[in-house]
Amino acid sequence: MTGWRLAIFDFDGTLADSADWVFGIMNDVARRFGFREIDAAEREALRGRPNREVIRALGVPVWKLPLIAAHMRSLVREKADDIPLFPWSQRILADLSAAGLKVVIASSNDRDAILRILGPANAVHVSSVSGGASLFGKAAKFRRLMREFGASPSETVAVGDEQRDVEAAAQAGIASIAVTWGFATLPALTAARPTALAADADELLRLLLAGRA
Numbered sequence: 467m468t469g470w471r472l473a474i475f476d477f478d479g480t481l482a483d484s485a486d487w488v489f490g491i492m493n494d495v496a497r498r499f500g501f502r503e504i505d506a507a508e509r510e511a512l513r514g515r516p517n518r519e520v521i522r523a524l525g526v527p528v529w530k531l532p533l534i535a536a537h538m539r540s541l542v543r544e545k546a547d548d549i550p551l552f553p554w555s556q557r558i559l560a561d562l563s564a565a566g567l568k569v570v571i572a573s574s575n576d577r578d579a580i581l582r583i584l585g586p587a588n589a590v591h592v593s594s595v596s597g598g599a600s601l602f603g604k605a606a607k608f609r610r611l612m613r614e615f616g617a618s619p620s621e622t623v624a625v626g627d628e629q630r631d632v633e634a635a636a637q638a639g640i641a642s643i644a645v646t647w648g649f650a651t652l653p654a655l656t657a658a659r660p661t662a663l664a665a666d667a668d669e670l671l672r673l674l675l676a677g678r679a
Contacts, residue, residue: 472617476626477573479648554667559591570594604634632658
């Protein structure tokens with residue numbers, strides 16, 4: 467079996483601890499774009515549902531999604547300094563880079579904002595940052611990144627915290643590792659059928675290094 471050479475990371479909820487910040491502004495965004503506001507209890511309930519169901523539950527018209535995504539990206543650019551990385555992100559990126567696994571980021575977020583949040587000490591371990599993915603457009607980004615780095619599907623793994631990350635990996639024909647510390651709940655991630663689940667940073671690092679062999 468060919469080992470993994472390319473690891474494609476999601477950013478928000480996977481490397482960046484941004485969930486609370488996003489939910490903190492969500493009702494302001496709802497009022498701006500005319501969809502339903504939610505409280506903390508419903509927020510928790512929605513974490514266990516697929517992204518398409520969340521969109522329907524909030525009453526978001528599909529045609530507004532690109533507008534909302536662009537607005538969210540602009541807010542992140544303005545407030546990038548308020549969004550921290552998870553404490554273990556620097557260690558994971560450094561260890562993977564040292565092991566020879568090429569790490570790239572594919573995100574719906576803005577590339578410049580991602581680089582600001584990463585900071586120079588972490589960005590040096592990342593070979594590429596591809597931002598601006600549409601909500602369900604990551605599979606195409608995965609394929610472009612594989613072409614860019616000359617990696618086959620069997621040499622590539624995607625790491626993310628949402629069902630759509632797992633679904634995009636399946637569409638691109640690559641393995642996936644779902645991390646349980648982000649947006650989606652464990653039952654929701656399990657139902658999406660990733661290649662593997664990681665409950666903490668040490669387990670994620672172990673899985674990636676084992677797949678590198």
